[in-house]
Amino acid sequence: MIDWLTEPFALAFMQRALVAAVVVGLVCSVLGCYVVLRSMAFLGDALAHAVLPGIALAYLAGVDLLAGALVAALLVALGIGFLTRHGTVREDTAIGILFAAALSLGVLLISSTGSYATDLTHILFGDVLGVSTTDLWLTGGLAAAVLLAVALLYRELLLASFDPLLAHTLGRRPGLVLLALLVLLALTVVVSLQTVGVGLVTALLVTPGATASLLTQRLPTMMAVAAVVGVVSSVVGLYLSYYLDVASGAAIVLTATAFFVAAFFLAPHRGLVWRRLGDARPG
Amino acid sequence: MTAMLALEELTVRYNGQPALERVTLHVPHGAQVAIVGPNGAGKSTLFKAMVGLLRPQHGHVLVHGRPPGDQTDPVAYVPQREEIDWRFPVTVADVVMMGRYGRLGAVRRPQAADREAVARALDELSIAHLARRPIGELSGGQQQRVFLARALAQEPHVLLLDEPFTGVDASAKEALLGLLEVLRGEDITVLVSTHDMNTAATRFELAALLNQRLIAYGPPAEVFTPAHIGEAYGGQALFVGDMVVVDQCCPGHVGDGIAHRHSHTGEEKAP
Numbered sequence: 001m002i003d004w005l006t007e008p009f010a011l012a013f014m015q016r017a018l019v020a021a022v023v024v025g026l027v028c029s030v031l032g033c034y035v036v037l038r039s040m041a042f043l044g045d046a047l048a049h050a051v052l053p054g055i056a057l058a059y060l061a062g063v064d065l066l067a068g069a070l071v072a073a074l075l076v077a078l079g080i081g082f083l084t085r086h087g088t089v090r091e092d093t094a095i096g097i098l099f100a101a102a103l104s105l106g107v108l109l110i111s112s113t114g115s116y117a118t119d120l121t122h123i124l125f126g127d128v129l130g131v132s133t134t135d136l137w138l139t140g141g142l143a144a145a146v147l148l149a150v151a152l153l154y155r156e157l158l159l160a161s162f163d164p165l166l167a168h169t170l171g172r173r174p175g176l177v178l179l180a181l182l183v184l185l186a187l188t189v190v191v192s193l194q195t196v197g198v199g200l201v202t203a204l205l206v207t208p209g210a211t212a213s214l215l216t217q218r219l220p221t222m223m224a225v226a227a228v229v230g231v232v233s234s235v236v237g238l239y240l241s242y243y244l245d246v247a248s249g250a251a252i253v254l255t256a257t258a259f260f261v262a263a264f265f266l267a268p269h270r271g272l273v274w275r276r277l278g279d280a281r282p283g
Numbered sequence: 284m285t286a287m288l289a290l291e292e293l294t295v296r297y298n299g300q301p302a303l304e305r306v307t308l309h310v311p312h313g314a315q316v317a318i319v320g321p322n323g324a325g326k327s328t329l330f331k332a333m334v335g336l337l338r339p340q341h342g343h344v345l346v347h348g349r350p351p352g353d354q355t356d357p358v359a360y361v362p363q364r365e366e367i368d369w370r371f372p373v374t375v376a377d378v379v380m381m382g383r384y385g386r387l388g389a390v391r392r393p394q395a396a397d398r399e400a401v402a403r404a405l406d407e408l409s410i411a412h413l414a415r416r417p418i419g420e421l422s423g424g425q426q427q428r429v430f431l432a433r434a435l436a437q438e439p440h441v442l443l444l445d446e447p448f449t450g451v452d453a454s455a456k457e458a459l460l461g462l463l464e465v466l467r468g469e470d471i472t473v474l475v476s477t478h479d480m481n482t483a484a485t486r487f488e489l490a491a492l493l494n495q496r497l498i499a500y501g502p503p504a505e506v507f508t509p510a511h512i513g514e515a516y517g518g519q520a521l522f523v524g525d526m527v528v529v530d531q532c533c534p535g536h537v538g539d540g541i542a543h544r545h546s547h548t549g550e551e552k553a554p
Contacts, residue, residue, distance in 0.1 A: 152390060153389070155387070155390070159381065162368065162371050162373060166384075168335050169359065169360050169385075213372065218373065218377065219377075
């Protein structure tokens, strides 16, 4: 049994993959709580796809792909903030426009490079087994920065999400806080690219948070439970990927989905089974 | 008597549509004012301008002669129930502690004074036993008390209550009026927006009748005259002898001849 558990991580690339997957599982789940509470899933998805043109341009220019992704995600995050600032365009409309435009631009650029199919697969679904030591430092550094910001901005994010009116009354700037949240989301998406890719990062943002929301009643515990779900999903997903020889990003996401389904049916008080039993009991 | 809350020529427009036109209102220190007007009269807009959420196109709000943003916790606002996401994972104690965030800033830990203010506010609203409950599990009346407790924890000089009598039962309403009596002794200036002209006329020393413009302001007996009510409510006011019946249902349908089944009427005997 011990051998079975340690065997995959005798390989250096698997060790790097484990660290990357755990870091990504952690940071996505924690920030994902705000994505769930503020109904920003679509926005997360849009940011993920928006990095495509950035990656393609970086590739064509021969600069670091992550840097390109980061710039593109930040531009789209700020662009959505700008379009919706005065209520001129509805938020989901603004997201839809920028999302599709960025994705198209990305596909256009990548198709012009000639290695369309293989490169696109890596970007869309991640390649955690190909993480280099440099990638690892970058991922760890960005993730630490995001988590630190979430801790320092805890009250600001809580106020801006739960009651922006009170935030104004207290002389805070909830609009700026939301912009900061968009930037954090952009950073998180970029951090997650290598592990789960553009296509699956939304799942890692939303699923652990949604699972935790079924099990907890306060934001700090929700974040803690989400973090556990995210990290455990990453580790279990990697094992599944190794022993079943399947794509690691997909295995991680489906493990998280399994946790969500279990919570949806079995969670105390809010699970479907619990509520059915409660209905069946008279009084 | 110096005015501690002063609105001067306050004008707010949404996308060019006027919501408030040149509203000038001086509220003396410690007074309790009912703001009355039909749907869409700008009652909520008035409050949002007072807390700095909406920037007026013209005019200004002064608390103690200074803009509200200059001071710590001068104004506390109790929002309407619909403006709150009741599924948000916060407990009663969490929400009331938010009232202290103005003093605590971004990261400072709550001090003994903050915990005492929260405990006092919970006690004053008789919800100390609910402190650890998620807000989504409470009844409507309890939920309102949580936000009143939070407003008190802010230790404000001005308290704004947006439609606090809407959607609560008679006992919750009496409890709230009882709390206002207590606040009168604590020198907190209170503004209450309401549809309820009876309560405004009988339980408040001052009333303001609003419909984009300030139509009348003063003691209720001088404010709620048939002429003023007619001016504020237009086609929604029906004069029957010396009775004024005001139909406050269904904005947009009023006056276009469509009968509405759910109309609720507030009656007001003209003095």
